[in-house]
Amino acid sequence: MITMLKRHQIQVLRGAGHRLKQIAKKTEVSERSVRRIAKEEPVVAVDDEGARAARRVGRPSTVEAFRKPIEEILSKDPDVLTVEIVRLVRNQGYDGGKSALYDLVRSLRKSEPKPIVRFEGVAGEFSQHDFGEVQVTYVSGESEKVVFFASRLKYSRFTYVEVVADQRVESLVRGLIRSFESFGGVPLVSVFDNPKTVVLFRKDRVIEWNATFGQAALDLRFAPELCWPRRANQKGAVENLVGWVKSSFFKVRRFHDRADLVSQLREWLDETNRTRPSRATGVIPAERLEDERGRLRPLPFKAEEYALRFPVVVGPTGLVEFDGYRYSMPPRAIGIPGTLFLFPEKVRITAGPHEAWHPRFPAEGKTSYRAEDRAATLAAVSGERAKLYSKRQQILELGGAAEAFLTEIVHRRPRTWKGDVERLYEILVQVGPKALLAAMARATSKRLFGAEHVAEEAAA
Numbered sequence: 001m002i003t004m005l006k007r008h009q010i011q012v013l014r015g016a017g018h019r020l021k022q023i024a025k026k027t028e029v030s031e032r033s034v035r036r037i038a039k040e041e042p043v044v045a046v047d048d049e050g051a052r053a054a055r056r057v058g059r060p061s062t063v064e065a066f067r068k069p070i071e072e073i074l075s076k077d078p079d080v081l082t083v084e085i086v087r088l089v090r091n092q093g094y095d096g097g098k099s100a101l102y103d104l105v106r107s108l109r110k111s112e113p114k115p116i117v118r119f120e121g122v123a124g125e126f127s128q129h130d131f132g133e134v135q136v137t138y139v140s141g142e143s144e145k146v147v148f149f150a151s152r153l154k155y156s157r158f159t160y161v162e163v164v165a166d167q168r169v170e171s172l173v174r175g176l177i178r179s180f181e182s183f184g185g186v187p188l189v190s191v192f193d194n195p196k197t198v199v200l201f202r203k204d205r206v207i208e209w210n211a212t213f214g215q216a217a218l219d220l221r222f223a224p225e226l227c228w229p230r231r232a233n234q235k236g237a238v239e240n241l242v243g244w245v246k247s248s249f250f251k252v253r254r255f256h257d258r259a260d261l262v263s264q265l266r267e268w269l270d271e272t273n274r275t276r277p278s279r280a281t282g283v284i285p286a287e288r289l290e291d292e293r294g295r296l297r298p299l300p301f302k303a304e305e306y307a308l309r310f311p312v313v314v315g316p317t318g319l320v321e322f323d324g325y326r327y328s329m330p331p332r333a334i335g336i337p338g339t340l341f342l343f344p345e346k347v348r349i350t351a352g353p354h355e356a357w358h359p360r361f362p363a364e365g366k367t368s369y370r371a372e373d374r375a376a377t378l379a380a381v382s383g384e385r386a387k388l389y390s391k392r393q394q395i396l397e398l399g400g401a402a403e404a405f406l407t408e409i410v411h412r413r414p415r416t417w418k419g420d421v422e423r424l425y426e427i428l429v430q431v432g433p434k435a436l437l438a439a440m441a442r443a444t445s446k447r448l449f450g451a452e453h454v455a456e457e458a459a460a
Helices: 004-015 020-027 031-038 048-055 062-076 082-091 098-108 169-183 211-220 232-250 258-274 285-293 371-380 384-396 400-412 417-431 433-445 451-459
Strands: 126-137 143-153 159-164 189-192 199-203 206-209 223-226 308-313 319-322 325-328 337-342 346-351 354-359
Touching: 004 020, 004 031, 020 031, 062 082, 062 098, 082 098, 126 169, 126 232, 143 169, 143 232, 143 258, 143 285, 159 169, 159 232, 159 258, 169 211, 169 285, 169 308, 206 211, 211 223, 211 308, 232 258, 258 285, 308 319, 308 346, 319 337, 319 346, 325 354, 325 371, 371 384, 371 417, 384 400, 384 417, 400 417, 400 433, 417 433, 417 451, 433 451
Parallel strands: 126 189, 189 223
Antiparallel strands: 126 143, 143 159, 199 206, 308 337, 319 325, 337 346, 346 354
């Protein structure tokens, strides 16, 4: 279709006395079209799409023949599902595509605007929480993705934000507890979006909560609430918190490095919470928080004291695997389901009557062995060959340095390496993993591969 501005140009030129051929050449429009446009009503608007619809430009649509039947259906039942309209017009002979039919129904259906219900709360009633991430470029030019956890009390608008390692359930729960610490207590209801760290499955009104998060909600005594999909007045409130942190802090400041970012974040939160009135309430959040704290419940523990709980099973090697690490248990616990209690720096595992404490991050390698579990596991293994390979495996689990040293021994001493393994295991039991690895490192630096050299280095 010739645009409305082009039509206007033709009418102006024709009105000024230009000949049809001149106008056609200047506007790149056929003389026939110039003659026709010159006789049309003067152009008064530049709405090309509206003019196209009014003039019925283009190939006639198959669905247009069913406009009146669809209008009649909607007049009888304005809320009828579109899929039902498709079925009815199909019965009347419509054989076109669904997309065109859906577009026509959408244009004919009368939608009455509904008022937005503000998501507010009284003192101590609601808090909202969500993860956010932003790409930050430092002054040096280096760039990294920063993940943060944001919390806010709805009544006072007091805000807590911290940089976290990831968006997993531990970051969520510990961040949640620290936010409650900053608030001075626990609100009645905490509102979340729908991440897997909170809800595993959701359909209609059926919700399957993440068990670890659910246990935290019980321990902290707050009621979790989810934003319902496509509910802008709820979901927007949570997402706006993340957007506000991005636009008010991350996108308006420059940082030298991660440490500088964290330092500026603390300063910004102090200013936001304690010196600047909230745009929503007109009151400084810290002042409004004084009224709110009287309605918050006491926090039962601190973030570093809380243990997240995960179901586990003691494996056939007597180890419990979790998050890339392995922790030893007594051989009698093999096959028993249990619970792993995850603290920031340690791990407690229970399986039936058995219990074990471990450092969360083993000092050497990815496996944490208690001395009593080493001895008990070896004693429970039957057969000389099985005992040998059990000892070898425990040495290998000390990490890459031990594996490299043992590899050299196996290839340099293919017929006698078994004796080396026996001796290395004795040293492991006598001096412990750290001292054994140090002795191996010194022997390796001297290119001395053999248990006798490790024994000498360990005794030195």
